[in-house]
Amino acid sequence: TLHTWDNYPEQFIVDKFFDSAKSHLYKEQKLDAIIDLQTSFEIFIRNTYRLILLKNGSSEETIEKVSSYPFRNVIEQHLASHLGVDLNFNSPGPINDWYKNLYSLRNEIIHQGRVYITGEEAYAAYDSYVNARNYFADTLLMKGYINSNRKVDLNIFQKNTKGNIDIEKVILRLKQEGLI
DSSP: OHHHHHHOHHHHHHHHHHHHHHHHHHTTOHHHHHHHHHHHHHHHHHHHHHHHHHHTTOOHHHHHHHTTSOHHHIIIIIIHHHHTSOOOTTSTTHHHHHIIIIIHHHHHHHHHOOOOOOHHHHHHHHHHHHHHHHHHHHHHHHTTSSOTTSOOOGGGSOOOSGGGOOHHHHHHHHHHTTOO
């Protein structure tokens, strides 16, 4: 596990935030739990889309380009298209439940300054997160993107090791950002 964490940290950060959210719920820090749950879900969605693109043979340039697509657009249009399912936020089902119980609640916290969350709201958000994530996992399994153990083949992802870093790309990016 530690070896995989070192080599593929973007895969395990989903669970880092999810575990943090569970800890916050246990301590009744509901506001923090909501933010961590939604952060975990957003990373999970981005990783899921990246997995699909890699499995379908998309180039790194394409994958980098789509990483800036709006979050809602990624779910409702891109993931829905690749998975052949309705992921509209307003259609009945686990995505709508997640949207109402977690995503909207997190937006009220971030954009409107909401500070009080009831226990019922926090646990509905948690349950919606789990159900939506399981729905995606079931669909990914059905479409052949993950194996029967519901695991991702990490070999398709580039390792986070020194030998896999193109220093010229790093320097170019730093120059483009005006940092060097």
